[in-house]
Amino acid sequence: NWGVAYAAKPSYLEKDTTNSPTSLFTVDKNLLDWARYTAGNLGKTEQYCPAGSKESHAYKREKRTLPPDFQLSDAWIRRLYDIAVSTIRVSRVRGVCGVCLLHSFQMLAELQEHHSQGPLQSGGYFFDTAPDTDPFISFGQRYPLLEMLLTDVPNVYGPVAGYTTRQLTLASARTMLPQYNWILSDVYSTRSEIVSHINTLISSPPGSIWLPVMIRRRQDGTLSAHAVPILRTSQGIVVIPTALRSRPLDFFRQSLTPTTDPLEVINRLETPQRTLVSLTTIQLGEVYRNNFDFVISNRNCTGENEDRRGTGAYPTSASVNQCSGGRCALL
Numbered sequence: 001n002w003g004v005a006y007a008a009k010p011s012y013l014e015k016d017t018t019n020s021p022t023s024l025f026t027v028d029k030n031l032l033d034w035a036r037y038t039a040g041n042l043g044k045t046e047q048y049c050p051a052g053s054k055e056s057h058a059y060k061r062e063k064r065t066l067p068p069d070f071q072l073s074d075a076w077i078r079r080l081y082d083i084a085v086s087t088i089r090v091s092r093v094r095g096v097c098g099v100c101l102l103h104s105f106q107m108l109a110e111l112q113e114h115h116s117q118g119p120l121q122s123g124g125y126f127f128d129t130a131p132d133t134d135p136f137i138s139f140g141q142r143y144p145l146l147e148m149l150l151t152d153v154p155n156v157y158g159p160v161a162g163y164t165t166r167q168l169t170l171a172s173a174r175t176m177l178p179q180y181n182w183i184l185s186d187v188y189s190t191r192s193e194i195v196s197h198i199n200t201l202i203s204s205p206p207g208s209i210w211l212p213v214m215i216r217r218r219q220d221g222t223l224s225a226h227a228v229p230i231l232r233t234s235q236g237i238v239v240i241p242t243a244l245r246s247r248p249l250d251f252f253r254q255s256l257t258p259t260t261d262p263l264e265v266i267n268r269l270e271t272p273q274r275t276l277v278s279l280t281t282i283q284l285g286e287v288y289r290n291n292f293d294f295v296i297s298n299r300n301c302t303g304e305n306e307d308r309r310g311t312g313a314y315p316t317s318a319s320v321n322q323c324s325g326g327r328c329a330l331l
Contacts, residue, residue, distance in 0.1 A: 036177075036288065036292075038314060041313065045177060045307075047179060047294070047295040048297070048308050048309060067115065067116075068234060075118060077134070077249075079121075083106050086135045089245065091136060094147055096154060102126065102135055102136065105176045106127065108209060109125040109177060111177075112284070119301070120255045125143065153172050164185050165213060165225055166280040166282075184282050188278065197279065198237075198262040201230065202237055209284050211230075211280045213225065213276050213280075218274055228240055229242075234259050235258035236260040276281055296320055297309075297320045298313070
């Protein structure tokens with residue numbers, strides 16, 4: 001008896017002790033791909049519209065997110081700075097995503113999407129940049145359903161699966177940028193392990209990019225989580241600060257100096273008030289091949305521009321109007 005699947009509210013699961021699983025339960029890959037497709041539609045991060053178009057058959061598959069000769073120009077430094085200072089003293093949190101993680105997602109997305117054309121001058125991939133402003137306000141206004149999905153990540157994954165911070169961050173990354181493969185590392189919690197792992201980042205091909213998840217200890221002994229992007233250029237490792245307030249552009253520019261010294265990388269991940277106690281990295285890998293992206297579309301999926309297709313709404317049986325073979329209904 002493999003049991004019966006049922007739907008229930010999270011509050012009911014806490015009280016339900018009679019229907020707990022007694023064996024390993026796995027979800028079909030197609031269902032996981034549908035979850036990615038749904039998140040992509042909410043964030044308008046799908047690549048193809050309409051379904052079955054010619055470009056769908058020439059799927060763009062990239063081995064790494066940035067070309068190996070990519071360097072942070074002054075224009076890119078200014079753009080990343082605009083993102084980093086879009087924050088206030090006390091900002092809101094969505095799920096496990098604070099300002100630092102939202103900044104990181106926007107930096108990673110814009111570097112990937114615009115590295116060949118040059119950085120944006122205003123607006124933003126997920127939120128509109130503005131100094132001394134809570135970025136979650138713009139994010140929630142532009143993508144309200146994606147914001148709700150991100151907020152719900154700990155409720156969906158945490159209580160049942162016992163997910164840790166690193167796994168919840170991975171789930172958040174797949175929610176925000178589902179069009180990519182995300183590669184999760186182990187947790188490194190000793191200084192020698194952290195140095196060794198950073199050396200592997202330094203040895204990685206130029207153009208590689210990661211989302212580190214850090215646990216740092218404050219001077220009073222309490223722990224806090226933090227996230228920043230790390231970029232491997234031909235000159236070395238670049239740690240891109242996030243959630244900056246009252247920091248001048250020159251400070252930001254100096255902090256982006258590439259280095260191949262693992263101890264210097266650690267120094268940039270720490271502050272005088274916060275010591276690094278554990279490190280996990282999530283690498284932004286190849287474009288994820290999701291068949292739903294180019295065989296199904298919903299109503300007006302034009303989105304915002306190339307590689308930003310979608311409606312911003314949940315797909316339903318009424319809204320799914322195009323399949324690779326023509327019009328279809330999702331039953």
